Amino acid sequence: MASPTSGSIFLNFDRGTLLLRCSEGEFPESVLAHLKGVEWDPRVRNYRAPAWRYRDLVLALHTRGIPFKDNARQFAPTEFSLQKPITPRSFQQEALEAWLPEKHGVISLPTGAGKTILALLLIAKTQRPTLIHVPTLDLMRQWQEVLESHLGMTVGLIGGGQHEVRDITVTTYDSALIHVSQLGNRFGMLVFDECHHLPGEQYQFSALGSLAPFRLGLTATPERGDGRESVLWELVGPLCYEAHIDELQGNTLAPYRIETIPVKLSAKEQVEYQRFRECYTGFLRRERIPLNKPNGWQIFLWKCNQSAEGREAFQAYLTQKRLAQAATGKIDWVWTLLRRHVGDRILIFTQDNDMAYHLGRRFFLPVLTHHTKLPERQALLNAFRNGSYPVLVTSKVLNEGVDVPEANVGLIVSGSGSVREHVQRLGRLLRGRPGKQAVLYELVSQNTGEQSINKRRRQHRAYERSGALPGA
Amino acid sequence: MLTKDLVRYRVHKQRIHPQFVDPNSPELLAFAASLLALFAGASGQTRTSLQGQVNDVIAVFPDNVTIARGLEKLLFDRTEFDEDASGDHLAFRKKVFTASGPKLAGELPEHPEAYRREIAAALGATPEALEAQLYQDLPAHHPVLSFKPLSPAGLLHRYNCAQVQGLLIRCAKLDLEFPESEPARLRQLLKSLRFHQLLARIFRTAEGTTLVQVDGPLSLFVQTQKYGFNLANFFPALLHQPDWTLRAEVQVRKSETHQLELDNSCGIRSHYRPFLAYVPEALQLLQQGVAAKLPEWTLQSVTDFLALEGEQYCFPDFLLKHQSGAQVPLELFHGWHTGPLKARLTQLENCPEPPLLLGIARTLLKDVELKGLLEASDYFQSYGFLFRDTPSVERLRPVLECWLGLQTSEELPLFRL
Incomplete structure (x- = not known):
C-alpha cells in the first residue's frame, strides 16, 4: 500500500460503506474521476462508496499511484492448511x-x-x-x-x-x-x-x-x-x-430415473374439485383477473377481500388446491411405493406442512419441518443416515443443501411449479455411492391444476430424459 | 407489526394514503373489545382453539376483513405461547419411530391398517390414539401462557400506528419537520434516532423550524429497505412531538415510488412511553456535587445539539459553564453504548478542536476492541474519564481543568485505563 502523505486519501469503514477523506479536506477532481461508485454524501460532508466497491477502489488508487491510508480493512492474510491433502476430481x-x-x-x-x-x-x-x-x-x-x-x-x-x-x-x-x-x-x-x-x-x-x-x-x-x-x-x-446433473451422472453422481405417476381423484373428490374449481375460476373470469400477469396474484387477493363472494372464491381456491395436493389416491400410492422400496432410504416431499404431518400420523413416520427443533432435527437426520428410520417426510426444509447421501428414493407427493425446487429435490438423491441407483417419483393428480404445475417445473435439462405425464 | 398484505393504503397521483380506522368508532371499539376479551381469557387454551374463536368473531365482522385480520395479528403479537409445554413428546416420538423403523425396513403388509395396528399394539395403544398424540406438540397445540392487555381504543391506535410502520418498512428516505419543539422533546427524538441506528442530517431554518433528514448510509447508493425496520420502529417516538410533519418516499410496488405525507393531525397515539425531561436521581446528585465542590462551574441539561465532523451532530447530556464564560458539553456513554462510542471516538480523532468531554461507563471496557480503542485514543486520554455507576465530581474535575488548559493530560492519571 502506498504510504499516506499530505493530500492523501483515508479509507474508513462505516456501517456497510466506505468513507473517503482527503487529508487536505477537498478531494481533487482528477482523483475522483478514477474512482467508480464514489459519491458525495452531504449528510456527513465526506465522499462515500458502498463497501463492496473496496476492491475496485483500492485497485484504482494503486494503479494510479495515488497515496492512501487504509483504515477500513480489518483483516490480514491468514494461513489455513489442510490436515490431509485433498485431490480434486x-x-x-x-x-x-x-x-x-x-x-x-x-x-x-x-x-x-x-x-x-x-x-x-x-x-x-x-x-x-x-x-x-x-x-x-x-x-x-x-x-x-x-x-x-x-x-x-x-x-x-x-x-x-x-x-x-x-x-x-x-x-x-x-x-x-x-x-x-x-x-x-x-x-x-x-x-x-x-x-x-x-x-x-x-x-x-x-x-x-x-x-x-x-x-x-x-x-x-x-x-x-x-x-x-x-x-x-x-x-x-x-x-x-x-x-450439469446429466454430465456428472453415473460418475460423480448416482444414475437416476424419474417416474411420474398419474393419480386419479376419487369420484367424490372429483365432483368436489370441479365445484370449487369452478367457483374460483368463475370469480377470476367475472372480475377479469389476469392471473398470468406479474401482479395477477396480488389483484386476486385484493379482490377477494372486497366482498363476501371474493372470500368464498378464496376459500374455494384453497379447497380445490388441497383436494388435488392431498388426494386420497396419493396416500394409497405412498403406501404402495413404501412397499416397493423396502430396504431403501426414502425421502417424501410435500408442498406444505399439513400434508407432511398427515402422512407422518398416517404411517407413523418422522417428519422434518421448520417446526422441528434443532436437537430433534439432528437426531432424525442421524437416524435416517444410519438406517434406523428408513423413511423421512419433509415439506421444504430438505429442499436444499442438507447432506443425506444415503437417500436413494424420493417421492414428490406435492410441490410447486418451481424448477429450482424440483432440481434441488432431485439433488438430494444423487450423491454418489457405489452401486447406487436413484429414483424420483412424482405423484400428480389427474385432470387437475397439478398437471400444468408438473409441466412447468420439468423445464430443466435434468428432466429431458424422463417421460412426460400421460395426458399432460 | 403488520405484514404487507395487512397494510391498507390507497394510491392517488403518486401520493400514498394509509387507510386509518376511526379510533372513536363505536362499532370498531365494540369489535376490538370482543377480540380483546377472547385473548384476555385465553390463558391455557391452545393456539388452534383461540384461532377458532377469533375466526368466529371475524366471520361476522361487517367491515373489510383486512382490518379484522390486522387487529388479530397485533393481538397474536402480544400473546406468548408455551413452546416448551411439549414435555415428553420427543421421547414418545422416538419410541414410535423405533417401533416403525424396523417394520418399514422389512416386509410390509398390503394394507396399511395391519401395519398401524401392529405398531400401536407394540406400544399398548390404538392406532387412532397414537396418531392423535404423535405430533401433539406442534405450534397449533401450544397453550397460551400470557397476553399483554391493552384497551380497545389503544388497540385501534396501535393499528393505525402499524399502518404507517408497514409503509415505512418500505421507505428509503424520511424527512421530518418540526416548526416548534421543546428542546427536551427534540433531544429525546434525536436520541431515539441514534438508538435505532439511523443517520440524520439536521438543519435549522431562520424561522426556527428544525428539519431532519433520516436514512441509512447505504441509501445513498441503493433504494435500501434494510433501514426500513429501524425507521418503522422509530415512528412511535416521533408521535410524542407536539408539532411535526413527515414526508417519506415509499416503494410498495417494484420500481414505483410514492410520497407519504403525514403530520400530527393524524391523531395517532404513541404506544412508546414518553420519558422527556426525566433526570435520573444519580445525575441529580452529580448536579448537586458540582454545585458543592466546583463552585466556579454550573451543570445544566443540554438544550441544543452539537455539530460534529463525520456524523454531523450529537446531543450531549450536559453543558458545563465556567464563570469565565467558557462552556463545554459532556456526553455520557453507558454500558449499552458500545457502537455509538466507537463511532464517536473515530469522529473525535478527526476534529481539529475538542468539541466535548466524554464520560464512559467502566462496563464498556469489557469489550476488548473498545478498550484498545480507548487506550489508543489521544482524545480520550485528554478529555475523557471513566465512571462506575454515575460520573463523580472527582473524576470530572481534572478533565475540566485540562479543558481550561490548567494541566496537561500526562499529569492526569485518572484517565489511564
Whole structure:
C-alpha cells in the first residue's frame, strides 16, 4: 500500500460503506474521476462508496499511484492448511482453475458434486479470513463440521443463538444481514452457498455492505424466476464454471430415473374439485383477473377481500388446491411405493406442512419441518443416515443443501411449479455411492391444476430424459 | 407489526394514503373489545382453539376483513405461547419411530391398517390414539401462557400506528419537520434516532423550524429497505412531538415510488412511553456535587445539539459553564453504548478542536476492541474519564481543568485505563 502523505486519501469503514477523506479536506477532481461508485454524501460532508466497491477502489488508487491510508480493512492474510491433502476430481480442478485467476465468481455444480470441498480448497488457496453464508441452520452445522475436520481449527458460528467470530466463520443469510454493518470489514473472502438466494430484496445487503475483495458463489441452480441473476453476477462475480446433473451422472453422481405417476381423484373428490374449481375460476373470469400477469396474484387477493363472494372464491381456491395436493389416491400410492422400496432410504416431499404431518400420523413416520427443533432435527437426520428410520417426510426444509447421501428414493407427493425446487429435490438423491441407483417419483393428480404445475417445473435439462405425464 | 398484505393504503397521483380506522368508532371499539376479551381469557387454551374463536368473531365482522385480520395479528403479537409445554413428546416420538423403523425396513403388509395396528399394539395403544398424540406438540397445540392487555381504543391506535410502520418498512428516505419543539422533546427524538441506528442530517431554518433528514448510509447508493425496520420502529417516538410533519418516499410496488405525507393531525397515539425531561436521581446528585465542590462551574441539561465532523451532530447530556464564560458539553456513554462510542471516538480523532468531554461507563471496557480503542485514543486520554455507576465530581474535575488548559493530560492519571 502506498504510504499516506499530505493530500492523501483515508479509507474508513462505516456501517456497510466506505468513507473517503482527503487529508487536505477537498478531494481533487482528477482523483475522483478514477474512482467508480464514489459519491458525495452531504449528510456527513465526506465522499462515500458502498463497501463492496473496496476492491475496485483500492485497485484504482494503486494503479494510479495515488497515496492512501487504509483504515477500513480489518483483516490480514491468514494461513489455513489442510490436515490431509485433498485431490480434486477433474471437474473440481476445472472449477478451481476457472475461479482462481480473478478470485471472484459463481460456480454452478449439481447437488452432491462436492461444492463444500471445492470451497475448502479455494479458502485454503486464498488464505484470507472467510465468512461463509448458508440459508439454514442445518447447513451451518454441516459446513462447520466439514471445515473443522479438514482444517483442524475451530470455526466460528453466527446464527441460531451463536455469535462467535473467528478467522473462518459460518453464518446464516439472516444473521449476516443483521451483522454486516459491524463485520463487513473483518473478512477478506466471502462464500455464498446456495447463492441464488443472494439477490433477494434483503439478502443482497450482506454482499453490498462487505468490503471482502474475494467472493465465491456456489449453487446448483443459478437461474432465478425473477431474472435477478444480474445482481448475483455484479456482487459476487460472473458465472465462471458450470456442470450439469446429466454430465456428472453415473460418475460423480448416482444414475437416476424419474417416474411420474398419474393419480386419479376419487369420484367424490372429483365432483368436489370441479365445484370449487369452478367457483374460483368463475370469480377470476367475472372480475377479469389476469392471473398470468406479474401482479395477477396480488389483484386476486385484493379482490377477494372486497366482498363476501371474493372470500368464498378464496376459500374455494384453497379447497380445490388441497383436494388435488392431498388426494386420497396419493396416500394409497405412498403406501404402495413404501412397499416397493423396502430396504431403501426414502425421502417424501410435500408442498406444505399439513400434508407432511398427515402422512407422518398416517404411517407413523418422522417428519422434518421448520417446526422441528434443532436437537430433534439432528437426531432424525442421524437416524435416517444410519438406517434406523428408513423413511423421512419433509415439506421444504430438505429442499436444499442438507447432506443425506444415503437417500436413494424420493417421492414428490406435492410441490410447486418451481424448477429450482424440483432440481434441488432431485439433488438430494444423487450423491454418489457405489452401486447406487436413484429414483424420483412424482405423484400428480389427474385432470387437475397439478398437471400444468408438473409441466412447468420439468423445464430443466435434468428432466429431458424422463417421460412426460400421460395426458399432460 | 403488520405484514404487507395487512397494510391498507390507497394510491392517488403518486401520493400514498394509509387507510386509518376511526379510533372513536363505536362499532370498531365494540369489535376490538370482543377480540380483546377472547385473548384476555385465553390463558391455557391452545393456539388452534383461540384461532377458532377469533375466526368466529371475524366471520361476522361487517367491515373489510383486512382490518379484522390486522387487529388479530397485533393481538397474536402480544400473546406468548408455551413452546416448551411439549414435555415428553420427543421421547414418545422416538419410541414410535423405533417401533416403525424396523417394520418399514422389512416386509410390509398390503394394507396399511395391519401395519398401524401392529405398531400401536407394540406400544399398548390404538392406532387412532397414537396418531392423535404423535405430533401433539406442534405450534397449533401450544397453550397460551400470557397476553399483554391493552384497551380497545389503544388497540385501534396501535393499528393505525402499524399502518404507517408497514409503509415505512418500505421507505428509503424520511424527512421530518418540526416548526416548534421543546428542546427536551427534540433531544429525546434525536436520541431515539441514534438508538435505532439511523443517520440524520439536521438543519435549522431562520424561522426556527428544525428539519431532519433520516436514512441509512447505504441509501445513498441503493433504494435500501434494510433501514426500513429501524425507521418503522422509530415512528412511535416521533408521535410524542407536539408539532411535526413527515414526508417519506415509499416503494410498495417494484420500481414505483410514492410520497407519504403525514403530520400530527393524524391523531395517532404513541404506544412508546414518553420519558422527556426525566433526570435520573444519580445525575441529580452529580448536579448537586458540582454545585458543592466546583463552585466556579454550573451543570445544566443540554438544550441544543452539537455539530460534529463525520456524523454531523450529537446531543450531549450536559453543558458545563465556567464563570469565565467558557462552556463545554459532556456526553455520557453507558454500558449499552458500545457502537455509538466507537463511532464517536473515530469522529473525535478527526476534529481539529475538542468539541466535548466524554464520560464512559467502566462496563464498556469489557469489550476488548473498545478498550484498545480507548487506550489508543489521544482524545480520550485528554478529555475523557471513566465512571462506575454515575460520573463523580472527582473524576470530572481534572478533565475540566485540562479543558481550561490548567494541566496537561500526562499529569492526569485518572484517565489511564
